[in-house]
Amino acid sequence: MKKLNWLITGGLGFVGRTLIAELLKQDLAQAIRVVDNFSTGSPSDLQPVTDFSLVTLDNISAMSAHSGIEVVKADIRDAEPAVKVTAGADVIIHLAANTGVQPSIESPRLDMESNVMGTLNYLEAARQNQIKQFVLASSGAPIGEAEPPITEKSPCRPISPYGASKLAGEAYCSAYNGSFGINTIVLRFSNVYGPLSGKKGSVVAKFIKQALAGETWTINGNGEQTRDFIYSQDLAKAVVKAAYHPKGGEIFQVATQEETSVRELADLLSAQIKEVFELEVTIDYGEPLIGDVARNFADITHSKQVLGWQPEVKLATGIVDTLNWFREKNK
Numbered sequence: 138m139k140k141l142n143w144l145i146t147g148g149l150g151f152v153g154r155t156l157i158a159e160l161l162k163q164d165l166a167q168a169i170r171v172v173d174n175f176s177t178g179s180p181s182d183l184q185p186v187t188d189f190s191l192v193t194l195d196n197i198s199a200m201s202a203h204s205g206i207e208v209v210k211a212d213i214r215d216a217e218p219a220v221k222v223t224a225g226a227d228v229i230i231h232l233a234a235n236t237g238v239q240p241s242i243e244s245p246r247l248d249m250e251s252n253v254m255g256t257l258n259y260l261e262a263a264r265q266n267q268i269k270q271f272v273l274a275s276s277g278a279p280i281g282e283a284e285p286p287i288t289e290k291s292p293c294r295p296i297s298p299y300g301a302s303k304l305a306g307e308a309y310c311s312a313y314n315g316s317f318g319i320n321t322i323v324l325r326f327s328n329v330y331g332p333l334s335g336k337k338g339s340v341v342a343k344f345i346k347q348a349l350a351g352e353t354w355t356i357n358g359n360g361e362q363t364r365d366f367i368y369s370q371d372l373a374k375a376v377v378k379a380a381y382h383p384k385g386g387e388i389f390q391v392a393t394q395e396e397t398s399v400r401e402l403a404d405l406l407s408a409q410i411k412e413v414f415e416l417e418v419t420i421d422y423g424e425p426l427i428g429d430v431a432r433n434f435a436d437i438t439h440s441k442q443v444l445g446w447q448p449e450v451k452l453a454t455g456i457v458d459t460l461n462w463f464r465e466k467n468k
């Protein structure tokens with residue numbers, strides 16, 4: 138595969154850093170430019186993955202092989218920097234977002250500004266700079282409450298502002314493919330876990346951090362709610378496939394097609410925590426969270442057949458790798 142100039146929004150985050158590690162491993166980067174507002178990610182988070190230079194919006198130039206790996210501080214809600222930072226890119230991987238259901242319930246407006254306006258800004262930048270390939274990180278949230286497995290054809294009825302804003306982003310991707318011929322690919326990630334997730338509040342990372350702090354786990358609801366847990370490196374490989382996918386206007390589920398209840402996850406995780414850290418975990422049950430769906434897993438037939446991607450890492454293996462990463466980090 139040809140080496141590309143990769144523009145990655147939100148590249149200091151969990152998925153972004155995992156992707157950068159994968160690009161370097163597969164030697165697919167001519168240059169990488171990260172755009173991030175440092176709200177959750179920080180440049181020091183990228184240091185364990187790679188060396189890079191910090192550049193400012195004032196001294197930035199069009200991306201070229203000489204750019205190496207750069208980090209630029211900019212907010213995706215601002216349209217002007219988007220055009221400037223994307224010049225010379227071959228592909229935009231749009232990861233920056235207001236992530237997750239609960240923050241969107243706390244501030245639906247911020248969620249809309251980041252996930253709708255932010256996505257529009259980078260699609261517009263792609264149009265103006267004639268960038269042919271655009272990959273959007275979406276989620277299962279646009280679909281809302283549905284009988285699983287969800288597929289790319291499941292009707293979308295979001296039950297959270299986050300689902301609505303991601304769905305709007307998907308709609309703009311479809312529109313920019315239809316009107317301007319940009320190869321837009323939407324990837325609907327299921328629940329991502331893995332190394333580099335030290336700042337995440339999602340269930341696997343949260344439970345590990347709580348166990349290490351000696352805190353009790355709280356399962357919201359009865360624990361029967363199910364999720365589809367995808368290992369971060371498998372997901373990064375799907376993003377790479379999408380970046381080279383020749384046909385736009387596509388949506389792909391990036392998931393495992395395996396349904397795991399939160400209770401099953403807690404059992405698996407607590408057993409491994411006992412083995413790796415010699416810690417006993419206690420579990421409490423709390424109220425179900427507003428906006429959370431009861432059951433969720435995705436059918437990945439379309440991703441296998443059309444994107445040529447499928448996950449490789451089983452949950453039990455991925456959990457051990459994640460725990461080992463937390464152990465190394467805490468040394």
Ligand SMILES: NC(=O)c1ccc[n+]([C@@H]2O[C@H](COP(=O)([O-])OP(=O)(O)OC[C@H]3O[C@@H](n4cnc5c(N)ncnc54)[C@H](O)[C@@H]3O)[C@@H](O)[C@H]2O)c1
Pocket residue numbers: 146147148149150151152153172173174175176177178179211212213214231232233234235236237251255274275276277325326327328329330339
């Ligand atoms: N992690 C998951 O389980 C999961 C599941 C489904 C979808 N997604 C989507 O994948 C993408 C990446 O998720 P992640 O887990 O890496 O999140 P993350 O929070 O770890 O990373 C997001 C990054 O974006 C940056 N950012 C946030 N708002 C910004 C803004 N307005 N301008 C510029 N930068 C901004 C943050 O500083 C952070 O570095 C997001 O779009 C998220 O909605 C993630």
